[in-house]
Amino acid sequence: MFDNFVVPDLLPAAPELFLAAMALVILMVDLLVKDSRRTVTFVLAQLTLIGCALIQFSTSTGEITYTFSNMFVDDLMSDLLKLFLYMTVVIVLFYSRGYIIEREAMNKGEYYVLALFATLGMMVMISANHFLTVYMGLELLSLSLYAMVAMNRESVVSTEAAMKYFVLGALASGLLLYGMSMIYGATGTLEITGVAERLYSGGVNKSVLVFGLVFLVSGLAFKLGVVPFHMWIPDVYHGAPTSVTLFIGSAPKLAAFAIVMRLLVNGLITMAQDWQTMLIILAVLSMAIGNLAAIAQTNLKRMLAYSAISHMGFMLLGITTGVVSGDARYALNAYSSAMFYVIAYVLTSTASFGMILLMSRAGFEADNLDDFKGLNKRSPWFAGVMLMIMFSMAGVPFFIGFFAKFSVLQAVVAAGYMWLAIVAVLFSLIGAFYYLRVVKLMYFDAPLDETPIQAGMDMRILISANGLAIGLLGVFPQVIMSLCAYALLRSL
């Protein structure tokens, strides 16, 4: 009776399997650990992620390998994104630790287990080659995040944010599923590479396809958090406990980039003209609304939320310029610049939320802009780190954010969209204003509160390293740039 059952090749999915197994083990181990010794769970979770990275490294072949009946793909793009994903999650957990220890309701093993499951979901998204795999990964990520947002049960704001996130997230998943089903209806397959083949051979009902595409792009826009599907971002970023905001605001951007690449580029590249136009509209709106609304914020988390919207819009610019009037000559340049942008953004955004965690202490969230007043007086070093983060986000050299913007802009200019590049730089100029304001608060104003920063040594060292990485990679951006280009060259 098992004649038809072929054991799939498990090697390409080895990190996922390892992570899933370890997450279950940690869940069990955590039952036996007292609250005071929660460090065990933390260490195990970190070791698991490092283990994943090692497995990823040793099993990577550099070839495009399909497994699980073509539902799962392992290529260099996924390897690279996953390595950055593990790194980001490791940093995120380090940053979160002090924060959750100080907050009774959150200091549970579930925090780490949920983070691991969310990571697993992102890994599945990154490696998906099937609409259902995309959906499965996305739901695993989202459900874990809903729970994490709501973890601080006493907080009304957090609960409200979780509700909002859940309702809107479910709606977005619905849109995505609806789009997928339409495309399935048009092409008769759920496999992403299969869809590409059907479209290539022609004879597909275009109107159904475009209809499906609209829903698909809307769903993706929701997950990326770009205008007009951005409403959840400020509320969730603001309402969630800062350590969870840090998580939501960093790693999932990598996964969201990956599914955009999988669905639109791997699957629907022949429809590029259609979805590129949609993405251009989304990108311009996001840069406009994100940057303008960020100016009005007094809460740093909310400001960073709007800044995230504008950054995702900027990143989309890279993806919109891959195919120019049927010519895919620029594709590699365009997509690798977007990938570099996303990695640079994740690195910077991790540091920015890390700074809020660094400044916070028991009973004090440090998430208002005014809490950063006079930081240069309290701690010149961390003011310097925050200065680097802010200038990197504004896209000023010598920081990585400049080269991220640079590579996307040159892709846009190369594709001949000069007007789009001009729009992009004008909105960056507006964006520079609110980043400069943070620097102004830290350097030009007197502190409101002179309490010394209470974070532990590990946190201090790590966030300093993160800040220095933003500076160093801004001086030597070549390594990551060429990694992205090479990974995409071998994967597309």
Add this chain to the structure above:
Amino acid sequence: MSTYPLLSFAIWIPIVAGFFVLATGSDRNAPLARMLALFGAIAAFLVTIPLWTGFDIANGGMQFVELKTWIPRFNINYHLGVDGISMLFVVLNAFITIIVVAAGWEVIQNKVAQYNAAFLIMSGLMNGIFTSLDGVLFYVFFEASLIPLYLIIGVWGGPSRVYAAFKFFLYTLFGSLLFLLALMYLFIQSGGSFSILEWHKLPIALGAQIWLFLAFLIAFAVKVPMWPVHTWLPDAHVEAPTGGSIVLAAIALKLGAYGFLRFSLPILPDASHELSSLVLALSLIAVVYIGFVALVQEDMKKLVAYSSIAHMGFVTLGFFMFSPMGIEGALVQMVSHGFVSGAMFFCIGVMYDRVHSRQIADYGGVVNKMPKFAALFMLFTMANSGLPATSGFVGEFMVILGAVKFNFWVAFAAASAMIIGAAYSLWMYKRVVFGDVGNHHVEELSDINKREFAILGVLAIATLWMGLYPQPFTEVMHASVTDLLRHVAISKIQ
């Protein structure tokens, strides 16, 4: 020619020194921070001297060239070099940095390490701008140098420093972002090169040249600053601490003008000719109109700021007449303005430190209390109004000579500006220095101390040297300017 990477030294010694100064930390170590900063600034100046002494004046091309790959993904290189146009500015910049560190010696008591570090880092970045031969490298230095100046104005500035700092930053960022897009366009057009020297040979259609020229013009005009995008400068100058004003006037204003010579003229010769009347008109407005604006100022710093704009008008005027006399005169004017405006701002700083006012009305009869100061201040005021035997005369005279050949009315307007310049400079001097002792603040004034005397003395020597014997300055420019003009004369339209 030296085998040492002198230009890299000129860039990185002040930057590294800046980080060492930062590491001294709190104001408890202020004396150490000051000493370290002075040491760094002097070391950075010493490495630039061989650039001048070892300069081959017969060679119009790039010298002391360094070329390493930086970002091969976009074919961006760490490509440095100086010619007769840029070399003097590297030396001037390093020299002014010493003056700035010395100028803040006793005055700045708050966050001393950060203050000195910001100036050192900015000095290195600006050397980077003057020596970059790669478009992106140039841009990176160009934009990064905004950060230290933003902090200098915002942290150590006057009452509306925040407004001035934001205005300065956003204005210049606006200009440079369009410039960045122009660089990318050239990158695509040249088939993937960011080398400025290769762009000099690149053929470009007239329409594209005009657009690129306008993008460059916005970036450089904001930086120069030219009328009508000059309004950030008086604000920035008035609010900046003395050192900040000196650097702004002596070096930062030269960046935009330098950009015209390095980018606009040689890369876009046809558009430069096509639009030269636009630039000339803007320059003449700056020279004449801004001169009148300066005349009515009641704040000394604002007056000198407007006079800077008028002087920079002479510079752009000289550039766009496309004659050797005009361009060399403009370059001399740039160097001279570096000494003279730096000295003027320092003089105002000397008085401000004692009286805490920059209003002309709050002074009067300063000569009675500060005779040594009044004598030196007199010299710089004369230089500012372009008196013969001072450096201010040489540049303006050369530009006007060039203008006479070019067009009589342009020359007439430019020459009339020398009268306006003399009027506002001398009138201010008269109201501040001469007459009876105005009030009890002036009554309590003490004459300049040794440090102040040394700074003003060095600047006075430089001003007189350039005024009496400009040969060492002009001879290094000659070959490069000839080269540039040959370039500008050849059409690139195909």
